[in-house]
Amino acid sequence: xxxxxxxxxxxxxxxxxxxxxxxxxxxxxxxxxxxxxxxxxxxxxxxxxxxxxxxxxxxxxxxxxxxxxxxxxxxxxxxxxxxxxxxxxxxxxxxxxxxxxxxxxxxxxxxxxxxxxxxxxxxxxxxxxxxxxxxxxxxxxxxxxxxxxxxxxxxxxxxxxxxxxxxxxxxxxxxxxxxxxxxxxxxxxxxxxxxxxxxxxxxxxxxxxxxxxxxxxxxxxxxxxxxxxxxxxxxxxxxxxxxxxxxxxxxxxxxxxxxxxxxxxxxxxxxxxxxxxxxxxxxxxxxxxxxxxx
Amino acid sequence: xxxxxxxxxxxxxxxxxxxxxxxxxxxxxxxxxxxxxxxxxxxxxxxxxxxxxxxxxxxxxxxxxxxxxxxxxxxxxxxxxxxxxxxxxxxxxxxxxxxxxxxxxxxxxxxxxxxxxxxxxxxxxxxxxxxxxxxxxxxxxxxxxxxxxxxxxxxxxxxxxxxxxxxxxxxxxxxxxxxxxxxxxxxxxxxxxxxxxxxxxxxxxxxxxxxxxxxxxxxxxxxxxxxxxxxxxxxxxxxxxxxxxxxxxxxxxxxxxxxxxxxxxxxxxxxxxxxxxxxxxxxxxxxxxxxxxxxxxxxxxxxxxxxxxxxxxxxxxxxxxxxxxxxxxxxxxxxxx
Numbered sequence: 250x251x252x253x254x255x256x257x258x259x260x261x262x263x264x265x266x267x268x269x270x271x272x273x274x275x276x277x278x279x280x281x282x283x284x285x286x287x288x289x290x291x292x293x294x295x296x297x298x299x300x301x302x303x304x305x306x307x308x309x310x311x312x313x314x315x316x317x318x319x320x321x322x323x324x325x326x327x328x329x330x331x332x333x334x335x336x337x338x339x340x341x342x343x344x345x346x347x348x349x350x351x352x353x354x355x356x357x358x359x360x361x362x363x364x365x366x367x368x369x370x371x372x373x374x375x376x377x378x379x380x381x382x383x384x385x386x387x388x389x390x391x392x393x394x395x396x397x398x399x400x401x402x403x404x405x406x407x408x409x410x411x412x413x414x415x416x417x418x419x420x421x422x423x424x425x426x427x428x429x430x431x432x433x434x435x436x437x438x439x440x441x442x443x444x445x446x447x448x449x450x451x452x453x454x455x456x457x458x459x460x461x462x463x464x465x466x467x468x469x470x471x472x473x474x475x476x477x478x479x480x481x482x483x484x485x486x487x488x489x490x491x492x493x494x495x496x497x498x499x500x501x502x503x504x505x506x507x508x509x510x511x512x513x514x515x516x517x518x519x520x521x522x523x524x525x526x527x528x529x530x531x532x533x534x535x536x537x538x539x540x541x542x543x
Numbered sequence: 544x545x546x547x548x549x550x551x552x553x554x555x556x557x558x559x560x561x562x563x564x565x566x567x568x569x570x571x572x573x574x575x576x577x578x579x580x581x582x583x584x585x586x587x588x589x590x591x592x593x594x595x596x597x598x599x600x601x602x603x604x605x606x607x608x609x610x611x612x613x614x615x616x617x618x619x620x621x622x623x624x625x626x627x628x629x630x631x632x633x634x635x636x637x638x639x640x641x642x643x644x645x646x647x648x649x650x651x652x653x654x655x656x657x658x659x660x661x662x663x664x665x666x667x668x669x670x671x672x673x674x675x676x677x678x679x680x681x682x683x684x685x686x687x688x689x690x691x692x693x694x695x696x697x698x699x700x701x702x703x704x705x706x707x708x709x710x711x712x713x714x715x716x717x718x719x720x721x722x723x724x725x726x727x728x729x730x731x732x733x734x735x736x737x738x739x740x741x742x743x744x745x746x747x748x749x750x751x752x753x754x755x756x757x758x759x760x761x762x763x764x765x766x767x768x769x770x771x772x773x774x775x776x777x778x779x780x781x782x783x784x785x786x787x788x789x790x791x792x793x794x795x796x797x798x799x800x801x802x803x804x805x806x807x808x809x810x811x812x813x814x815x816x817x818x819x820x821x822x823x824x825x826x827x828x829x830x831x832x833x834x835x836x837x838x839x840x841x842x843x844x845x846x847x848x849x850x851x852x853x854x855x856x857x858x859x860x861x862x863x864x865x866x867x868x869x870x871x872x873x874x875x876x877x878x879x880x
Contacts, residue, residue: 382561386855389817391565394851397839398569474686478821481688482836497689501825504692505707507700516689524684 270536280532286525293340303331305338305491314508324510326499332510335491336518342492343522346403347472350410351465357411358418359454359461365419366426367449376423380416388413392475396484406485410475414468421464425457459537467530470523477519493519551866555859562855567611570848571604620852621845623838630849634831638853639724640711641830645819647727647746648753649811656758657804660765664773664800665792675762682759687818691752691825698748705748708826716741749826756818757811761804768803772796798872805869812861816854 298305303321309329317324323332365376383391395409426449429435434456438448477494479485486492488499493515500512586594595601599610614620620630663675691708698705706713711726719729719738726742772778773796781791820832827833831850838846 378557378561381558382565384813385558385562385859386565386851387813387816387858389814389820390851390854392817393820393835393839394566394569394847397844397847470684477686478688478817481686481821482824483840494686497686497692501688501692504696505700507696509696509700512689512692513696516686516692519686520684520689523686524680527680527684 266536279528280535283525283528283532286521287529290340290344290522290525293337294344295341297337297340301331301334301337303334305330305335306489314503314511316508317510323514324508326496326511327503330489332496332514335496336493336514339491339493339496339515340518340522342403342486342490343473343477343494343519346407346410346476347469347526350407350414350472350476351469353407354411354414354418354468355461355465358415359422361415362419362422363426363449363454363457366423367430367453368445369427369430373423376419380419383413384416386413389475389478392479393482393484396479401484401487403485406476406479409479410472413475414472417468418461418464422457422461425460426453429453429456463530463534463537466526466533469530470526473519473523473526493522547870548867551863554866555863558859558862559856562852562859563612563615564608566848566852566855567608569851570611570844571607615852620849623846624843625838625841630846633834633846634849634853636724637829637831637834640828641819641823641832643725643727644746644749644822644828644830645753645815647750649757649815651750652754652757652761655754656761657765659758660762660804661769661792661797661800663762663766664769667770672766675766679759679763679766682755682757682762685755687752687756688821688825690755691749691822694748694752695825706744708748710827710829711745712738712742713745749822749828752822752825753815753818757815760807760811760814764804764807765800769796769800772800775799802869802873805865805872808865809862812858812865816858 307330309325311329312321312325313327313329315321315325315329321331321333323336326332326335361376361379365373386394392406392409392413395412396405399405399408434452435448438452439445443451476485477492477497480492480494481498483498486495488495496515497512497519500508500510500515503509503511599607602610618631620634622629623633626633659671659675659678663669663672666672695705695708699707712718716738719726719733719735722729722732727739727746730736730738730742773792778791778796781795782788786795819830820835822828823830823832824836831853835847835850838844838850
């Protein structure tokens with residue numbers, strides 16, 4: 250599939266896109282900043298666990314509830330664990346949850362939506378009905394119900410987050426595939442004897458990829474928020490695992506007695522990550538769809 | 544108008560059916576044996592079998608579904624394992640607390656976001672416009688439970704302006720006689736000014752948290768739709784006819800610009816109802832959200848299922864209300880019906 254895309258697109262096109270991307274990143278400082286932040290997050294997720302100064306799980310009751318200092322940059326929590334180490338180590342888990350759930354919903358929603366838009370008829374009706382039913386729930390509440398019913402694991406958080414995002418992806422993919430139904434390249438592919446399934450997978454899907462990728466980066470922030478919200482109320486991730494949502498939950502009780510750093514730093518990390526993905530999504534949209542620039 | 548309302552009601556029916564099917568499937572998707580689950584960890588084999596028959600779990604799925612719908616129609620959502628109370632009863636007593644908080648949050652957020660969006664649209668590139676953009680981007684990035692905790696730290700711990708984040712009323716007060724269940728309204732009806740102030744104080748921080756959270760989409764939408772309307776022909780004509788800028792913006796543009804904003808309200812409600820759960824946990828608010836969280840911790844599934852169903856039904860009803868509101872604002876929608 251990939252080589253088909255490559256041969257269909259002249260190499261100068263890729264170079265032009267890259268040039269345009271570099272232009273957008275350097276011209277729009279906000280996008281450039283978001284991109285830099287994104288690299289930091291990825292780096293923390295990749296090498297974080299190997300470079301942190303303390304063991305994120307090691308408790309040390311003599312050093313419990315210490316405010317931020319040179320020794321403990323983000324302070325220590327009620328068990329004397331280093332908050333900085335925990336925040337950094339948690340990046341990987343939060344990032345992986347968000348990425349896998351977005352990839353999963355891209356597969357489910359993207360394929361279902363493209364099929365619905367391209368084939369129409371009963372496929373369209375079934376996909377539309379499923380999307381409508383999911384949308385009939387307040388999304389976070391549905392995610393709670395799914396995780397509670399399927400079992401309280403991280404894997405189910407990923408699945409629940411993917412399911413509640415399904416309508417968004419299915420709708421975008423459906424609309425985009427629908428307008429390309431009778432497009433010239435589709436007719437040409439059909440005339441030269443490609444099967445309908447092949448046309449969908451090899452011609453229509455690659456064509457709507459840029460828009461789907463923008464959609465992915467726009468929903469990535471929501472996916473992180475959703476997962477962190479679920480673990481904040483005690484679903485999925487279990488203590489003593491380091492994860493931003495559960496760390497904020499653990500620090501919540503200490504907020505009223507003034508130990509702000511336990512909840513503040515993981516919360517701020519969460520906020521920065523979501524902020525970064527939202528800005529990046531807007532920036533990517535500018536590259537793909539300059540008309541919708543805001 | 545009535546015809547339109549009726550038509551919308553019919554549109555809501557498939558959504559409701561879908562909601563009931565999904566909540567039913569969620570119970571049956573419980574990991575392991577639901578009978579063993581409902582019987583508790585200490586149950587014998589016979590007891591489990593007894594419960595299986597009692598719950599109708601030995602029947603085919605279709606029969607189980609029919610039974611489930613029948614129970615629903617009688618308003619029976621099962622009993623809570625931890626309290627032994629009927630779930631419906633619990634939800635009924637806790638719903639006003641959540642409703643008061645959510646509605647107040649929406650009102651506060653609308654009264655800030657709509658003027659902000661309009662001002663941003665009428666002065667593009669100005670300070671207000673930039674403020675609107677910052678609010679819109681920051682608002683969607685803030686985890687709602689985090690905002691709540693920060694507000695608690697600043698206004699309760701540091702400044703001491705707000706009361707402790709522990710429920711709807713300080714323990715020194717007793718709740719007003721139950722009429723609407725909204726403490727603000729009930730205390731006014733009872734003529735108890737002190738109680739009104741006390742419950743308002745408890746409400747301020749959680750309301751503000753929800754408002755900050757829902758500010759962003761409303762402000763963003765108001766700005767975008769106001770910009771589009773202001774660029775349209777009829778606004779240009781109104782301006783050219785020499786109408787005062789205030790009349791043009793408020794009378795001509797505003798009403799038309801409100802249509803997409805009302806449409807976004809559906810999405811805002813979806814977020815608000817979810818955020819409500821998190822805010823209730825932060826402020827120990829005795830609403831249905833914290834009821835669901837308590838049930839989750841105790842692995843008590845019936846209340847959780849009742850909660851999901853209640854929320855979904857409320858959400859469908861709210862969307863219905865939004866559609867009707869839409870008809871009120873836009874006469875064309877009524878004509879189509």
